[in-house]
Amino acid sequence: MKIYFHLNLTGFSNCYIVANEKTKEALIIDPGIITESIIDQLESNSYKLVAVLVTHNHGSHVHGLKTLTKIYTPKIYGADWxxxxxxxxxxxxxxxxxxxxxxxxxxxLPGHTADSMVYKIGNVFFTGDSISAGRIGSTNSSYSSHILRLNLNEKILSQQENTVIMPGHGPPTTVGAERRFNKDVNYKDLEPSQFAFSSHD
Structure with missing residues (x-):
């Protein structure tokens, strides 16, 4: 797996291309803007764009979709219709x-928005605006803030310390770093069983 980072200067948000070198397929996470460098990254490496993953429906993370779908025909995934x-x-x-x-x-992972979704590929979390280096996402109420903290503790910070976090804004970080230095979270070292959640294939 290769990850390519692109900065959206309009919204200062991060867009990621995640590529499978074996199959020469790729997906894009949070296309806030589609630039020539993104297109060139796909074309020069002969990647087939098969999917777009959206962490939440905010403009700086989705504005590039219209441009992208004029050029390619990826499947689009997100929690908001x-x-x-x-x-x-x-x-x-x-x-x-x-x-x-x-x-x-x-x-x-609701809290920042009702439709907030995070994606984990291998050892990497793509967290949108839910968490970034030293911060958690903004919320519109104390209740939403509480829910966000609970979700982050249960679903993100319970992972291995070396798990990488690629946020929607700002530099990459790790689960271990956020446990230690993110004062917004107040991480508690609880039993792993308390962090269980179901999934299906």
């Missing part, structure tokens, strides 16, 4: 899908 209307493959809850020859785990 309004991302791409009838073209959206709506996913809810926790589960797994097979895309570009890779297993993609999707985990619902």
């Amino acid at each position: 309004e991302i791409a209307g009838k073209e959206t493959n709506v996913i809810t809850g926790n589960g797994k899908i097979r895309l570009a020859g890779m297993t993609v785990q999707y985990i619902t």
Whole structure:
């Protein structure tokens, strides 16, 4: 698996290309803007774009979809039907899908928005705006903030310390770093059984 990072200067959000070198297939996570460098990355490596994953329906993470779908025909996944209307493959809850020859785990993580979703591929979490280096996502109420913290503790920070976090904004980080230094989270070292959630293939 190769991960290519692209910065959307309009919304200062991160867009990722995740490529399978064996199958020469790729997916894009959070296409806030589609630039020539993104297209060149796909074309120069002869990658077939098979899917787009959206962490949540905010403009700086989805504005590039219209441009992208004029050039390619990827399947679009997210928790909000309004991302791409009838073209959206709506996913809810926790589960797994097979895309570009890779297993993609999707985990619902409400708090920042009701439709917030995180994706785990291999040892890497793509977390959108739910968590970034030293911060958690903004919320519109104290209750939403509480729910977000609970979800982060249960579903993200319970993972192995070396699990990489690729956020929607800012630099990459790790689960271990966020446990230690992210004061917004107040991570508690609870028993692993308390973090269990179901998934399906």
